[in-house]
Amino acid sequence: MYIIIGLGNSGKKYEHTRHNAGFDAIDFLSKRHNISVTKIKHKSLIGEGRIGAEKVVLIKPQTYMNLSGEAVLSAVQFYKVDIENVIVLYDDIDLDIGKLRIRKKGSAGSHNGMKSIIKCLGRQDFPRIRIGVSKPEEGRDLADFVLSRVPKDKQMDMDSVIEKAADTIDEIINSDIDKAMNIYNG
Structure with missing residues (x-):
């Protein structure tokens, strides 16, 4: 069993912003x-189903970004899943739009x-x-930047990386994380 968490902020005004790349990836997978x-459980919107032969729980925490850990902890404790089967999808300003990076572990960096x-x-x-969302221009407020949408001329790249994130999840579940890293960490 896998728990797949996409990070974002709930509410219409945050839909499809850079900071909601994780939510967008969960929507694509769903x-x-x-x-x-659509079920409300563990301070999240959740859905249970299968990817291939594997049972999965897709999660969109509804706690707002800075409290995402509360929702994740609740789900991990409830489902009693091994930590290597908990996968988090989230936006990263250190990667250009259209790029993604898979890691087995690591620090939070600057992501709240x-x-x-x-x-x-x-x-x-x-x-x-x-999921890459690019860096803000010099002097632009980071919070304002991540809560903005990608420019129209970059939307195809953003759509492509969201699909690639879903492909990565499929590869991890149907094969393993090492193979997914070899294919998608390009």
Whole structure:
């Protein structure tokens, strides 16, 4: 069994912003695998289903980004899943739009959602997929930047990396994380 968490902020005004790349990836996975992510449980919208032969729980925490760890901890404790089967998808300003990075473990960097998850779980040795959203221009407020949408001329690249993130999840589940890293960490 896998728990797949996409980070973002709930509410219409945050839909499809850079900071909601994780939510967008969960939405893509839910459509691809016909998993309805509508149940409210563990301070999250969740959906249970299958990817291939494996049972999965797709999660969109509803705690807002800075408290994502509360939702993740609740789900991990409830489902009693091994930490290597907890995968977090989130936006990363250190990667250009269209790029992604898969890691088996690591620090939170400057990402408050990941800081919250690491703090609540008390560990950082879980897989994550970082979705590139690019850096803000010089002098632009970081919060304003990540809560903005990508420019129209970059939307195709953003759509492509969201699909690639979903492909990565499929590869991890149907094969393993090392193979996914070899294919998608390009």
